[in-house]
Amino acid sequence: MKKDFSFIVYADNSFGILNRMINAFNRRRIRIRTLMASEDEHNPHTGSAAFILYTTEEMMRKVKPQIEKFIEVDHTQVSEGTTAFYAYIQQLPVEK
Amino acid sequence: MQQKAVLPTKTDRLHTEIPITGAEAVIRSLLAESVTTIFGYPGGAIMPVYDALYHYGDRLNHILTRHEQGAIHAAQGYARASGRVGVVFVTSGPGATNLVTGLADAMIDSTPVVCITGQVASHLLGTDAFQETDVMNITIPVTKWSVQVTRPDDIPSAIAKAFYIARTGRPGPVLIDITKDAQLQKAPFSYVPCQGIKTYRPRPVLNMQAVQAAAQLINSSQRPYILAGQGVLLSGAMEALRRLAEKAGIPVANTLLGLSSFPANHPLYVGFLGMHGNYSTNRNTNECDLLIAVGMRFDDRVTGDVSKYARQAKIIHIELDAAEINKNVHADVAIHADAREALEALLPLVKPNQHPEWLESFRQYQQEEYEKIMSRDWFPASGLIKMGEVIHQLSERTRGNALIVTDVGQHQMVTSRYYAFTRPRTHITSGGLGTMGFALPAAMGAALGAPDQPVIAIIGDGGFQMTLQELGTIAQFHIPVKILVLNNSFLGMVRQWQQLFHESRYSFTEMTNPDFVQLVKAYGIPAHRVTERESLASALDAFLEQPGPRFLEVKVEKEENVFPMVPAGASVSDMILEVKA
Numbered sequence: 001m002k003k004d005f006s007f008i009v010y011a012d013n014s015f016g017i018l019n020r021m022i023n024a025f026n027r028r029r030i031r032i033r034t035l036m037a038s039e040d041e042h043n044p045h046t047g048s049a050a051f052i053l054y055t056t057e058e059m060m061r062k063v064k065p066q067i068e069k070f071i072e073v074d075h076t077q078v079s080e081g082t083t084a085f086y087a088y089i090q091q092l093p094v095e096k
Numbered sequence: 097m098q099q100k101a102v103l104p105t106k107t108d109r110l111h112t113e114i115p116i117t118g119a120e121a122v123i124r125s126l127l128a129e130s131v132t133t134i135f136g137y138p139g140g141a142i143m144p145v146y147d148a149l150y151h152y153g154d155r156l157n158h159i160l161t162r163h164e165q166g167a168i169h170a171a172q173g174y175a176r177a178s179g180r181v182g183v184v185f186v187t188s189g190p191g192a193t194n195l196v197t198g199l200a201d202a203m204i205d206s207t208p209v210v211c212i213t214g215q216v217a218s219h220l221l222g223t224d225a226f227q228e229t230d231v232m233n234i235t236i237p238v239t240k241w242s243v244q245v246t247r248p249d250d251i252p253s254a255i256a257k258a259f260y261i262a263r264t265g266r267p268g269p270v271l272i273d274i275t276k277d278a279q280l281q282k283a284p285f286s287y288v289p290c291q292g293i294k295t296y297r298p299r300p301v302l303n304m305q306a307v308q309a310a311a312q313l314i315n316s317s318q319r320p321y322i323l324a325g326q327g328v329l330l331s332g333a334m335e336a337l338r339r340l341a342e343k344a345g346i347p348v349a350n351t352l353l354g355l356s357s358f359p360a361n362h363p364l365y366v367g368f369l370g371m372h373g374n375y376s377t378n379r380n381t382n383e384c385d386l387l388i389a390v391g392m393r394f395d396d397r398v399t400g401d402v403s404k405y406a407r408q409a410k411i412i413h414i415e416l417d418a419a420e421i422n423k424n425v426h427a428d429v430a431i432h433a434d435a436r437e438a439l440e441a442l443l444p445l446v447k448p449n450q451h452p453e454w455l456e457s458f459r460q461y462q463q464e465e466y467e468k469i470m471s472r473d474w475f476p477a478s479g480l481i482k483m484g485e486v487i488h489q490l491s492e493r494t495r496g497n498a499l500i501v502t503d504v505g506q507h508q509m510v511t512s513r514y515y516a517f518t519r520p521r522t523h524i525t526s527g528g529l530g531t532m533g534f535a536l537p538a539a540m541g542a543a544l545g546a547p548d549q550p551v552i553a554i555i556g557d558g559g560f561q562m563t564l565q566e567l568g569t570i571a572q573f574h575i576p577v578k579i580l581v582l583n584n585s586f587l588g589m590v591r592q593w594q595q596l597f598h599e600s601r602y603s604f605t606e607m608t609n610p611d612f613v614q615l616v617k618a619y620g621i622p623a624h625r626v627t628e629r630e631s632l633a634s635a636l637d638a639f640l641e642q643p644g645p646r647f648l649e650v651k652v653e654k655e656e657n658v659f660p661m662v663p664a665g666a667s668v669s670d671m672i673l674e675v676k677a
Contacts, residue, residue: 011295012294012295014243015232015243015244016232016233016236016242016243019233019236020236020237023236023237027237061422062419062422062423065418065419065421066419068418068419069417069418069419071240071241071261071293071295071296072295073295074294074295
């Protein structure tokens with residue numbers, strides 16, 4: 001059964017890494033409902049991307065290591081529902 | 097006229113004062129990585145690198161292929177035969193896009209190659225300039241890593257990282273796109289080999305609990321069965337595999353890419369797996385009580401209908417790539433590790449054992465396959481020459497010792513079934529992607545990567561015509577490749593499927609071919625043709641004995657089918673030995 005998952009990826013902030021992530025989801029026809037990507041405010045060489053993905057638990061289990069094996073990816077977090085995604089958003093710095 | 101792969105120039109610039117151009121930094125970085133051979137094709141955006149290369153004629157061999165696809169397949173063959181990283185130079189735009197098939201092939205078959213592409217000057221990026229293409233985004237899905245370099249200072253570190261990534265962990269292709277201004281500008285040069293990357297952990301820590309759990313399963317199993325894939329070859333686990341199999345008396349089968357990781361003449365070797373693999377190896381997958389999968393990924397060509405695959409068995413999966421574990425088949429015990437490390441850790445925990453009855457069940461299936469298929473393929477009484485007898489005779493004549501490179505199709509499956517590989521790393525093919533046109537350029541690279549070994553490219557008439565322009569490369573550089581074309585004037589495997597599953601509607605699979613012998617001779621390569629069974633043995637002898645490149649065309653039966661076969665979507669238990677008329 002398909003449902004929402006929050007998927008957060010912590011990675012080096014290099015050209016192309018976001019494309020690699022999106023390609024991995026597109027290739028498995030995983031629907032990206034929301035996407036937020038951000039550079040680390042203290043270290044512009046690293047960053048993170050958070051997704052709300054609409055897919056099955058099995059698909060999530062399979063795609064997670066495929067993302068984690070990208071060279072620039074440090075680690076990922078996955079959780080059911082959208083709560084973790086919005087908690088992530090709230091932690092981002094707000095430009096004044 | 098034959099030409100060497102080196103220019104008559106001497107390296108006299110290694111100690112010139114820094115800064116140096118980015119182009120020269122490329123060359124010096126490659127030398128620092130002990131590169132000796134480059135496959136490539138020059139063009140506008142890579143010309144500074146080629147100009148720098150000109151000054152290192154005595155240090156670097158450059159093989160000018162006839163197409164960029166040929167360059168990357170040659171680099172793949174070189175890498176697979178030598179165990180080193182293959183290197184490719186091409187220009188921007190079409191030069192870069194012509195790499196895509198080879199990149200995808202290297203990605204799926206875990207082949208370490210570093211491709212350096214020229215790019216338009218950085219101020220022209222995104223402007224649709226002449227020969228500009230977004231090679232980064234085009235190649236992201238088919239590379240292990242890629243980077244675009246726009247400053248000469250970044251070139252050495254990019255190349256160091258590229259080599260490290262390409263050869264460590266599960267190997268794969270890497271692309272470095274260098275803008276022309278970065279090649280022309282100067283910067284200080286120093287080369288520091290890459291020792292690690294913070295976010296990249298290519299060698300996982302071995303989980304000894306998993307190893308112990310695996311040993312328990314092996315020790316209590318009555319019908320254990322090892323499936324050995326390419327991970328065995330990549331990690332150098334051949335000896336550990338043999339010792340484990342012998343100690344615990346476990347039969348071993350190979351996947352397509354795992355062929356040559358276990359000697360075919362070993363009493364525990366039971367054959368080749370998959371859609372056109374052996375009868376016993378497939379049938380007993382659904383009879384064993386324990387599957388020990390080593391360095392393989394349960395490709396759909398191996399599993400058939402995965403919902404009916406080895407349901408009765410416990411499964412141990414030893415695999416370096418975490419993303420492959422539990423992807424297609426659930427593992428009861430997963431060992432995320434380098435195959436050699438895992439097998440060596442497993443060995444002392446496994447008890448000596450024998451499984452004669454279980455082994456006998458393989459022999460019974462083998463006997464059935466021999467009577468119904470092999471004996472007819474190897475020793476046909478009449479009719480045109482069959483692919484099976486050619487490969488069987490080739491295997492006998494070379495004693496399974498040649499380095500064999502196959503293309504894709506019927507001849508590939510027949511070779512995998514009937515060539516008895518006895519030495520590791522002597523089988524190179526396009527497995528995952530199934531790239532027709534792979535064999536001829538890959539064999540060139542293999543011959544350069546393993547210069548002491550006889551290299552034989554076995555190709556169908558369809559695949560041969562996809563990259564036959566590389567005959568020019570073979571002739572120019574006098575690369576000693578033996579080219580064996582099995583000509584049935586059909587796209588044979590597609591025709592077989594049309595016959596079996598589309599009521600013999602041969603939709604665009606018959607080919608009207610040129611005179612291959614005349615064509616090859618036009619390149620200056622000695623060429624012969626065999627049409628009669630009586631001449632086959634002597635033709636093969638002459639083909640193998642003569643030094644240098646040689647071509648032999650064997651006209652084979654047009655509508656021969658490769659059996660046995662697991663029909664698409666069927667279970668491995670449903671493998672068929674023949675189709676009743």
